[in-house]
Amino acid sequence: MISFDGARAVAAMTANRAIGAAIRRTGRGGGTAFPGMVATRIAPDLLDQLAARLPQGAIVVAGTNGKTTTTRLLSDALTHAGMGVVHNRTGSNLVRGITGAFADQMPIAGSGPDIGVIEADENAFPEVVRRARPKVILLLNLFRDQLDRYGELETVASIWRPVIQTLDPETTLCVNADDPRLAWLAEESPARVVRFGLTTEGGGLPEMPHAADAAYCPVCGARFDYDAIYLSHLGAWRCPSCERERPELDLALSRVVPDGFERQTLTLRGWPHVEGVDLNLAVPGLYNAYNALAVAAAAHALGLPVEALGAATADFQPAFGRLERVDLAGRELTLTLAKNPTGFNEVLRMLNGAQPGSGFDGTVVIGINDLDADGRDVSWLWDVDFEVLAERQLPLVAAGIRGHDLALRMAYAGLDPCRLDARVAGEPFERVVEHLIQTTPPGGRVFVLLTYTAMLQLRAALAERGVVEPFWEQ
Amino acid sequence: MDLRIGWLYGHEMNIYGDRGNVLALLHRARGRGLEAAVEVLGVGDAFEPERYDVLFWGGGQDREQISVSADLMGAKGRDLKAAIGGGMPMLAICGGYQLLGDGYRPYEGDMLPGIHALDITSEAGPTRFIGNVVVDSPEFGALVGFENHSGLTFLGPEVEPLGRVRVGHGNNGRDGFEGARYRNTIGCYMHGALLPKNPQVTDWLIGTALERKGGAAALPPLPDDVESTAHDAVVKRALQLGR
Numbered sequence: 134m135i136s137f138d139g140a141r142a143v144a145a146m147t148a149n150r151a152i153g154a155a156i157r158r159t160g161r162g163g164g165t166a167f168p169g170m171v172a173t174r175i176a177p178d179l180l181d182q183l184a185a186r187l188p189q190g191a192i193v194v195a196g197t198n199g200k201t202t203t204t205r206l207l208s209d210a211l212t213h214a215g216m217g218v219v220h221n222r223t224g225s226n227l228v229r230g231i232t233g234a235f236a237d238q239m240p241i242a243g244s245g246p247d248i249g250v251i252e253a254d255e256n257a258f259p260e261v262v263r264r265a266r267p268k269v270i271l272l273l274n275l276f277r278d279q280l281d282r283y284g285e286l287e288t289v290a291s292i293w294r295p296v297i298q299t300l301d302p303e304t305t306l307c308v309n310a311d312d313p314r315l316a317w318l319a320e321e322s323p324a325r326v327v328r329f330g331l332t333t334e335g336g337g338l339p340e341m342p343h344a345a346d347a348a349y350c351p352v353c354g355a356r357f358d359y360d361a362i363y364l365s366h367l368g369a370w371r372c373p374s375c376e377r378e379r380p381e382l383d384l385a386l387s388r389v390v391p392d393g394f395e396r397q398t399l400t401l402r403g404w405p406h407v408e409g410v411d412l413n414l415a416v417p418g419l420y421n422a423y424n425a426l427a428v429a430a431a432a433h434a435l436g437l438p439v440e441a442l443g444a445a446t447a448d449f450q451p452a453f454g455r456l457e458r459v460d461l462a463g464r465e466l467t468l469t470l471a472k473n474p475t476g477f478n479e480v481l482r483m484l485n486g487a488q489p490g491s492g493f494d495g496t497v498v499i500g501i502n503d504l505d506a507d508g509r510d511v512s513w514l515w516d517v518d519f520e521v522l523a524e525r526q527l528p529l530v531a532a533g534i535r536g537h538d539l540a541l542r543m544a545y546a547g548l549d550p551c552r553l554d555a556r557v558a559g560e561p562f563e564r565v566v567e568h569l570i571q572t573t574p575p576g577g578r579v580f581v582l583l584t585y586t587a588m589l590q591l592r593a594a595l596a597e598r599g600v601v602e603p604f605w606e607q
Numbered sequence: 608m609d610l611r612i613g614w615l616y617g618h619e620m621n622i623y624g625d626r627g628n629v630l631a632l633l634h635r636a637r638g639r640g641l642e643a644a645v646e647v648l649g650v651g652d653a654f655e656p657e658r659y660d661v662l663f664w665g666g667g668q669d670r671e672q673i674s675v676s677a678d679l680m681g682a683k684g685r686d687l688k689a690a691i692g693g694g695m696p697m698l699a700i701c702g703g704y705q706l707l708g709d710g711y712r713p714y715e716g717d718m719l720p721g722i723h724a725l726d727i728t729s730e731a732g733p734t735r736f737i738g739n740v741v742v743d744s745p746e747f748g749a750l751v752g753f754e755n756h757s758g759l760t761f762l763g764p765e766v767e768p769l770g771r772v773r774v775g776h777g778n779n780g781r782d783g784f785e786g787a788r789y790r791n792t793i794g795c796y797m798h799g800a801l802l803p804k805n806p807q808v809t810d811w812l813i814g815t816a817l818e819r820k821g822g823a824a825a826l827p828p829l830p831d832d833v834e835s836t837a838h839d840a841v842v843k844r845a846l847q848l849g850r
Binding site: 277286287343348349354356503509510511512513514515516534535537538540541542544545550553555558559 | 618621622623624625626627630631634649668669670671674737738739753755798799800803804833834836837840841844
C-alpha cells in the first residue's frame with residue numbers, strides 16, 4: 134500500500150526525472166538542481182524519505198574546501214567495497230540539488246543503492262543533516278570563503294554548532310582536528326568522534342599564510358601557537374592562554390611524499406593498524422592528501438576494508454576542472470579551479486613542488502572573473518601568496534574579466550615584467566585559447582588556474598574546438 | 608633614506624585583501640630606492656609613534672574589532688590620536704576607519720568606542736553595501752575600490768570627505784560622499800585593495816612621510832602602466848555594473 138506521502142514522493146520523482154531528461158536533451162548540463170526544486174515543491178520531505186530507504190544510511194560531507202574531491206573519492210571507495218552508492222556527484226549541493234540527484238539515481242520502488250554520499254553546502258548543512266539523518270558526518274575545514282556571499286566564518290560555525298550539539302549518539306562525527314574551530318565544535322558533540330590530522334615531519338609552512346583565519350582561540354581569544362602549520366590555519370595548534378591543544382588523533386598521515394608532479398604516496402597511521410599503511414594517490418597537492426585522509430576517516434567509521442580505499446586513491450579520476458588534463462592542438466593543458474584564497478595558495482604551493490625539481494615547468498595562466506558565482510570582490514587577490522609563484526619566474530598569462538587586477542598583483546609580487554603577459558586580460562576566453570595556441574609551441578605544458586565562471590567560460594571555448602565535452606558538471 | 612611602515616593590528620584586522628595597501632607602500636617606496644620595512648603592531652604591543660613614518664590600519668571581523676577597541680582605550684589610543692593630530696601620514700580602511708572616530712554603534716549592545724582622532728561617527732545600517740566603487744576626489748582624481756560594509760559613517764565639521772561617489776554608496780549611502788580627510792590621514796571604506804590601483808595615493812603617503820623627515824615630497828616617477836590599466840579597467844567595470 135502506498136501512503137499519501139509515498140504517492141507524493143512517486144509524483145515528485147517522476148517529475149524530477151522527466152525534467153532532468155528534458156534538460157539533458159538540450160545539452161545544458163547534468164540537470165539536478167532545477168528538477169530537484171520542482172520535486173521538493175511536490176514532496177517537501179522527499180530527501181527524508183529517500184535517505185530513510187538507504188540500508189546503510191547516508192554520509193554528509195561539509196567544509197569550505199575539498200568537498201567535491203572528497204565525496205568522489207569516498208564514493209569510489211564504497212563502490213570498490215561492493216556497495217551501491219547514491220551521490221550528488223555533480224556538486225549541486227543545496228537541498229534541492231541533493232534531492233534531485235537522489236530522486237534521479239534511486240528507483241521509484243524496490244531495492245536501490247546501499248548508501249548515500251552527500252556533499253552539502255555550508256549554509257545548507259543544518260537542513261541536510263536534519264533531513265538525511267546521516268550515520269556519518271565528515272567535516273573537512275573552514276577557510277575564509279568568498280566573504281561577499283557567505284558572511285564571516287563565525288557565522289558558518291555558529292549555524293553548525295546546534296546541529297553538532299544535538300547529534301544522535303549513534304552518529305559518527307569525523308573531524309579534521311587540525312582545524313581548531315572544528316576540533317572545538319566536536320568537543321561539544323554527543324556523537325562518537327573520529328579525529329584526523331597530520332603528523333608529518335617537515336613539509337609544513339614556515340609561518341601562517343596571510344589568507345589564513347582562525348588563528349585565535351575560539352574559547353579564550355588568545356592567539357594560537359603552532360608546533361607545525363600544514364595548510365592555512367590547519368596544524369598542530371596550542372592555545373598559550375587556556376591550554377587547549379589539538380586533541381589526540383585517531384587517524385593521521387605521518388608521511389606525504391610527492392611522486393613526480395602527478396601523484397603522491399601517503400602513509401596512514403591508526404587504521405587499519407597503528408604502524409601505518411601506504412596509499413598511492415593519483416592527484417598531487419597537500420590539500421588532496423587532506424581530502425584522502427578525510428575519506429580514510431569516513432571509511433574507517435563505516436568499517437570498509439582499507440584495500441577498497443587504496444584501490445580508490447590509486448585510480449582516482451579528479452572531477453572536471455580539478456587538475457583535469459586536456460590536449461589543445463598538441464599543447465598539454467592542466468585545468469584547475471580555485472574558489473578562495475586558501476584554494477589558490479595550495480595550488481600555487483603544489484605548482485612550486487614540495488621538493489626541488491618536483492614543481493611545474495611551463496606557462497601558467499591565471500583567470501579571474503568577478504561574476505556572482507566567483508564573488509564580486511577580487512580584493513582577496515591581495516591575500517593570496519602569489520610571491521611563491523613569482524619567485525620561480527614562470528611565464529604568466531593574466532586572463533579573465535579581472536585579469537588586469539591579477540597582472541598588477543603579480544607585478545607587486547615581484548614577477549619580472551617581461552614574464553608577465555596581460556595581452557588577453559579582460560578578453561573573452563575564446564581569445565585566450567587562440568592566444569595560447571599562438572604563444573605555446575606544440576608539446577608545451579600550460580597550467581591553467583581559474584575562478585568558477587572563468588572555468589565555465591574556458592571550457593565553453595575549449596568545447597567549441599571539440600577538445601572537451603560540451604557541458605560541464607561542476 | 609628609509610621608510611618604516613607601522614601596520615596597526617595586521618594580524619587581528621586583515622580581511623578583504625587590505626594587506627595589498629602595505630604591499631603597495633613597500634613596492635613604490637623600494638622602487639624609489641628607499642629602504643622600506645613593515646612592523647606589525649598587535650593587541651598588547653606598545654605603540655611608539657616616533658618609530659613610524661606612515662601608518663596603515665585595515666578592516667576586521669566583529670570579534671577582533673572588539674578586542675582592538677579595548678586595546679586602544681588607554682595610552683595607546685591617546686598616542687595614536689596625538690600622532691594623527693601631529694600630521695602622521697595614515698590610511699585606515701573600513702573597521703580601522705570607524706575606530707578612528709567616535710566609535711561604532713551596533714544595533715544592540717554598547718557603543719564600540721573609537722579614539723576620537725577624526726570627527727566622524729559610525730553606526731550599524733539596515734543593509735550591506737557591496738560592490739565596486741568609483742570616487743572622485745578633488746585631491747587624487749578618480750579612485751577605485753570595492754565596498755563591503757553595513758556600517759554607516761557620518762562626517763562632522765572637522766573633517767573633509769575624501770571624495771564624491773560616482774559609483775557605489777560611500778560613507779552612508781545618503782550624502783554622496785566617501786571617506787574622510789583630516790591632516791595627513793585618509794579614512795575610507797574602499798577595499799580592493801585601495802593603494803595598488805590608486806598609486807597617486809600611495810605616492811602621496813610616501814611623499815608626505817619623506818617630507819616630514821626633511822626629504823622632498825616630490826618623488827621621482829615610476830612606470831605605472833600596470834597600475835593605470837588595472838585602475839581604468841575597474842572604472843569601466845564599475846560603470847558597466849552600475850550601482
